[in-house]
Amino acid sequence: MTTFNELNISQAIMKALEKMGFEEATPIQAETIPLAIEGNDAIGQAQTGTGKTAAFGIPMIEKIDPQQRKIQGLVVAPTRELAIQVAEELNRLGKIKGVRSMSVYGGQHMERQIRALKDGPHIVVATPGRLLDHMRRKTIRTENIQTAVLDEADEMLNMGFIEDIRDILKNIPEERQTLLFSATMPKEIRDIATNLMKNPKEIKVKAKEMTVENIDQYFIEIPEKQKFDTLTNHLDFYAPKLAIVFSRTKKRVDEITDGLQARGFRAEGIHGDLTQGKRMSVLNKFKNNRVDVLVATDVAARGLDISGVTHVYNFDIPQDPESYVHRIGRTGRAGRTGEAISFITPREVAHLNVIEKVTKSKMKRMAPPTYQEARRGQQQAAADKLRKKISQQDLQDYQETASELLQDYDSMTVVAAALKMMTKERRNAPVKISSVQPISVKKPQQRGGKNNKGGPQNKKFYGKRDQGRRKQGGRKQGGRNRKGNYQKHRNRHSNN
Numbered sequence: 001m002t003t004f005n006e007l008n009i010s011q012a013i014m015k016a017l018e019k020m021g022f023e024e025a026t027p028i029q030a031e032t033i034p035l036a037i038e039g040n041d042a043i044g045q046a047q048t049g050t051g052k053t054a055a056f057g058i059p060m061i062e063k064i065d066p067q068q069r070k071i072q073g074l075v076v077a078p079t080r081e082l083a084i085q086v087a088e089e090l091n092r093l094g095k096i097k098g099v100r101s102m103s104v105y106g107g108q109h110m111e112r113q114i115r116a117l118k119d120g121p122h123i124v125v126a127t128p129g130r131l132l133d134h135m136r137r138k139t140i141r142t143e144n145i146q147t148a149v150l151d152e153a154d155e156m157l158n159m160g161f162i163e164d165i166r167d168i169l170k171n172i173p174e175e176r177q178t179l180l181f182s183a184t185m186p187k188e189i190r191d192i193a194t195n196l197m198k199n200p201k202e203i204k205v206k207a208k209e210m211t212v213e214n215i216d217q218y219f220i221e222i223p224e225k226q227k228f229d230t231l232t233n234h235l236d237f238y239a240p241k242l243a244i245v246f247s248r249t250k251k252r253v254d255e256i257t258d259g260l261q262a263r264g265f266r267a268e269g270i271h272g273d274l275t276q277g278k279r280m281s282v283l284n285k286f287k288n289n290r291v292d293v294l295v296a297t298d299v300a301a302r303g304l305d306i307s308g309v310t311h312v313y314n315f316d317i318p319q320d321p322e323s324y325v326h327r328i329g330r331t332g333r334a335g336r337t338g339e340a341i342s343f344i345t346p347r348e349v350a351h352l353n354v355i356e357k358v359t360k361s362k363m364k365r366m367a368p369p370t371y372q373e374a375r376r377g378q379q380q381a382a383a384d385k386l387r388k389k390i391s392q393q394d395l396q397d398y399q400e401t402a403s404e405l406l407q408d409y410d411s412m413t414v415v416a417a418a419l420k421m422m423t424k425e426r427r428n429a430p431v432k433i434s435s436v437q438p439i440s441v442k443k444p445q446q447r448g449g450k451n452n453k454g455g456p457q458n459k460k461f462y463g464k465r466d467q468g469r470r471k472q473g474g475r476k477q478g479g480r481n482r483k484g485n486y487q488k489h490r491n492r493h494s495n496n
């Protein structure tokens, strides 16, 4: 264990850390901070929820001169919500030193953003599209930036964002320090990354598995048509405190959300087609426990740090093993425990095995809870409430009425009636979710098609010869292929 004291951190930041309740540095922080303070470029890889934000935030803030009201640090993040969250954490870390961070993202009034930028933040945390917009308008000046960070670096250097990132980095002084962070870093992306940096130090916190070990991982094999009932049975039986349900498409997110609401759950959906105002309000409701189930596309898969998420459901198994790692990493953060439950259709078993292999983790098979179990789960929740009430021992006022009841009925009947009244019986509204194609592990010759995301991680499933062919083909048809993919990704992220 390393204390922050041992890392030669200045007083102002030490005080901020104390206020934040950080007692010891996490391994990625212990390894990164000294290297980054020395000025090295670095690629940092450590599991989800292990404090990568402060690992780059602390050295970045150390270097900033608060007297100079110029942008000296830049963080680029893939989603708006993450940009906001990172800016908040940096503001906490920099508060006592007087270092101010501001988030800049799409979907927000340009004029308002420009006014706020005139206030002279020291650090800007931005999504790529809007950042480029400001750079072109010269409302964000880059000449004083000393540190540039790509949070979720593998995502930022993947096809959807890579061109934007190149454009951004071109505009930042070459003497800059570049820091890249993520829980996942496929080798091909690491190679791209290395080209953008100067002799980067690679910091990889050694872990047996890519996923966090205090997340219990399960899978339930069920036909597509039974997924929704299985989800509601599971939610009733296990009564998670806060759950995130990931689905593959925006349409399905809407349908699942509507379905859950129709069955009486406090659920809300989040995806890129919603207005920014709606996205924020949904997330805030979830953070404040006014919503129990957040249904989301991958827009919520990376980086979001919402304390108290106990369960992550993959209503649809994700295409990439990396995406799986990030999605389930929304639980089990900062040493807490969590559960991840993935629904797979019978045809997706091979794909599940691929995810297990790449992430070096194992998912345990779980039987889908039955309707009877779900009902029992609901009754148990009511029984727990009764037990809690009994333990509070403030029932004197009710004793006379209780004894009258017991003269007329036996105790079993009275308690059963009380339980029935308290049980949140599910409204069994019929719900139909439009179907999607199962994800299959395609044979090599079938890969590389127009709809194939073709992420670098897929390379593993090519034979040696095919790899070569793919490389060649990739270059030749790169334009079309990349463009197709690029467009697809742009759409996915179009609301940054």
Ligand SMILES: Nc1ncnc2c1ncn2[C@@H]1O[C@H](COP(=O)(O)OP(=O)(O)OP(=O)(O)O)[C@@H](O)[C@H]1O
Residues within 6 Å of the ligand: 021, 022, 023, 024, 025, 026, 029, 046, 047, 048, 049, 050, 051, 052, 053, 054, 182, 183, 302, 303, 304, 305, 329, 333, 334
């Ligand atoms: N040294 C520390 N002591 C206690 N808590 C910490 C420490 N460092 C970070 N945290 C807290 O741990 C949580 C997770 O941190 P953070 O979001 O930076 O993780 P991450 O590694 O970036 O995860 P992800 O890969 O999901 O983005 C946050 O709530 C953060 O405030």
Ligand SMILES: [Mg+2]
Residues within 6 Å of the ligand: 052, 053, 151, 303
């Ligand atoms: Mg993070």
